[in-house]
Amino acid sequence: MNILELQHAKKSFDGTEVLKDIDLHVAEGEVVSIIGPSGSGKSTLLRCCTFLETLDAGELSYEGNKVVTTVEGKAVYGNKKQQREAMECFGLVFQNFNLFPHYSVLKNITDAPIRVKKRPAEEVMREARELLAKMGLSDKEDAYPCQLSGGQQQRVSIARALALKPDILFFDEPTSALDPELTLEILKVIKELAKEKMTMVIVTHEMNFARDVSDRMIFMDQGVIVEETTPELLFRSENQRTREFLGQYHDLL
Amino acid sequence: MSIEMIIMQLGEGMLSTIWIFALTLLFSLPLGMLIAFGRMSSNFLLCNLMRIYISIMRGTPLMLQLLVVYFGPYYIFGISISSSYRAYAVIIAFVLNYAAYFAEIYRSGIASMPQGQYEAAKVLGYSRPQTFFKIILPQVIKRILPSITNEVITLVKDTSLAFSIAYAEMFTQAKALAASQKSMVPFIAAAVFYYIFNFVVAAVMEFFEKKMNYYQ
Numbered sequence: 001m002n003i004l005e006l007q008h009a010k011k012s013f014d015g016t017e018v019l020k021d022i023d024l025h026v027a028e029g030e031v032v033s034i035i036g037p038s039g040s041g042k043s044t045l046l047r048c049c050t051f052l053e054t055l056d057a058g059e060l061s062y063e064g065n066k067v068v069t070t071v072e073g074k075a076v077y078g079n080k081k082q083q084r085e086a087m088e089c090f091g092l093v094f095q096n097f098n099l100f101p102h103y104s105v106l107k108n109i110t111d112a113p114i115r116v117k118k119r120p121a122e123e124v125m126r127e128a129r130e131l132l133a134k135m136g137l138s139d140k141e142d143a144y145p146c147q148l149s150g151g152q153q154q155r156v157s158i159a160r161a162l163a164l165k166p167d168i169l170f171f172d173e174p175t176s177a178l179d180p181e182l183t184l185e186i187l188k189v190i191k192e193l194a195k196e197k198m199t200m201v202i203v204t205h206e207m208n209f210a211r212d213v214s215d216r217m218i219f220m221d222q223g224v225i226v227e228e229t230t231p232e233l234l235f236r237s238e239n240q241r242t243r244e245f246l247g248q249y250h251d252l253l
Numbered sequence: 254m255s256i257e258m259i260i261m262q263l264g265e266g267m268l269s270t271i272w273i274f275a276l277t278l279l280f281s282l283p284l285g286m287l288i289a290f291g292r293m294s295s296n297f298l299l300c301n302l303m304r305i306y307i308s309i310m311r312g313t314p315l316m317l318q319l320l321v322v323y324f325g326p327y328y329i330f331g332i333s334i335s336s337s338y339r340a341y342a343v344i345i346a347f348v349l350n351y352a353a354y355f356a357e358i359y360r361s362g363i364a365s366m367p368q369g370q371y372e373a374a375k376v377l378g379y380s381r382p383q384t385f386f387k388i389i390l391p392q393v394i395k396r397i398l399p400s401i402t403n404e405v406i407t408l409v410k411d412t413s414l415a416f417s418i419a420y421a422e423m424f425t426q427a428k429a430l431a432a433s434q435k436s437m438v439p440f441i442a443a444a445v446f447y448y449i450f451n452f453v454v455a456a457v458m459e460f461f462e463k464k465m466n467y468y469q
């Protein structure tokens with residue numbers, strides 16, 4: 001069964017169509033990258049999948065739970081319970097981390113599982129420390145986000161998302177706010193997760209990384225999916241727009 | 254009359270002043286939050302009502318508001334005013350006025366919070382009240398504390414406006430004593446009192462600001 005199924009997604013802002021009939025399917029254990037020029041709608045797509053934007057039309061289900069349907073061309077969202085169930089399926093890592101600055105590293109990670117999911121504090125703490133160890137941040141659990149480098153903050157935010165045990169994790173340009181050296185440490189963490197068969201959808205401008213880590217790549221332009229295939233085939237694409245876009249990265253390749 | 258006697262006489266006025274100060278904060282701080290919510294509400298009527306309320310409260314003198322609250326029931330409704338109403342009128346007028354100032358401070362503090370904090374909280378499953386009380390409000394308080402301090406210090410001095418409806422707070426007492434004793438001492442004592450009061454208030458607020466300095 002697909003973890004995420006999105007069909008015929010449409011979204012406009014003030015009359016401008018940003019998503020034009022997008023389909024996105026992600027199977028368990030799959031890593032999908034989304035690439036494309038600035039303004040092509042990549043963030044909007046992730047934000048629609050994570051309920052930060054409402055779809056104008058389309059169908060969305062998580063693990064078979066159909067949370068958005070379309071009636072007479074308009075998106076209809078399921079009830080609160082259905083939405084909550086859907087929201088428990090995914091996590092999202094932001095470009096600029098969005099850690100809670102008034103909480104320590106440990107509390108950033110443990111607060112939602114304890115307060116929202118009502119899980120036993122001790123167990124949550126133990127798991128959080130394991131996550132921090134995995135992120136190489138064991139010595140930082142009492143630090144506050146402002147005392148960490150960007151790369152460390154992003155690792156905490158990944159740990160925070162993982163602490164809720166999502167079945168699928170979305171990343172929206174997780175390294176765009178980081179220096180090149182710090183970028184590498186985040187990419188390493190994501191590769192590690194891919195090895196553990198974490199299901200992930202990653203919006204990124206890091207072409208080499210995307211090619212390495214993805215099972216499938218999606219090239220988006222002007223609100224449509226231009227091409228969707230394996231990294232090997234995408235980088236050998238005959239499509240004009242794909243070639244033009246990837247051409248900008250040729251010196252990187 | 255000796256200085257001790259004067260201070261003894263002023264003592265009751267000091268207590269009244271401290272009482273006005275404490276009650277005003279106790280009620281106007283939470284009321285300001287409600288007004289700020291109304292002001293930020295998407296309900297057109299409520300939002301504009303609060304906007305007008307805030308603008309009147311900030312745009313007219315507090316002394317005038319005191320007089321309206323005190324004499325209003327008599328002039329408008331013909332209700333005779335009992336002398337015990339005087340204390341209530343002082344608190345009502347101060348609370349209504351200060352709540353408007355606090356509402357604007359809360360509102361600007363809440364508006365200054367980055368959208369990303371709400372989005373992160375939503376994706377992590379926090380309910381709307383949890384997001385507000387656990388994630389947003391603590392950060393807002395840190396941001397607005399300096400503006401709150403300013404208002405609180407102004408309030409210490411504003412308490413003397415209760416004089417305008419002859420409420421027996423510190424300033425009223427000092428003026429009466431000065432007149433009967435033909436002496437400057439009551440005024441000087443009053444000045445020292447206000448100064449020390451403000452000094453203590455500033456120290457307490459600084460303590461809170463320091464306490465919140467554990468993060469940037």
Ligand SMILES: Nc1ncnc2c1ncn2[C@@H]1O[C@H](COP(=O)(O)OP(=O)(O)OP(=O)(O)O)[C@@H](O)[C@H]1O
Nearest residue numbers: 013014018036037038039040041042043044045173
């Ligand atoms: N909240 C919004 N209101 C109005 N327009 C928006 C909003 N969010 C996005 N847009 C517009 O939608 C289009 C797609 O934006 P989006 O952020 O999805 O692009 P993107 O592919 O993520 O670009 P980038 O690579 O720069 O992050 C842009 O033209 C943008 O201006």
Ligand SMILES: [Mg+2]
Nearest residue numbers: 042043044173
């Ligand atoms: Mg984007």
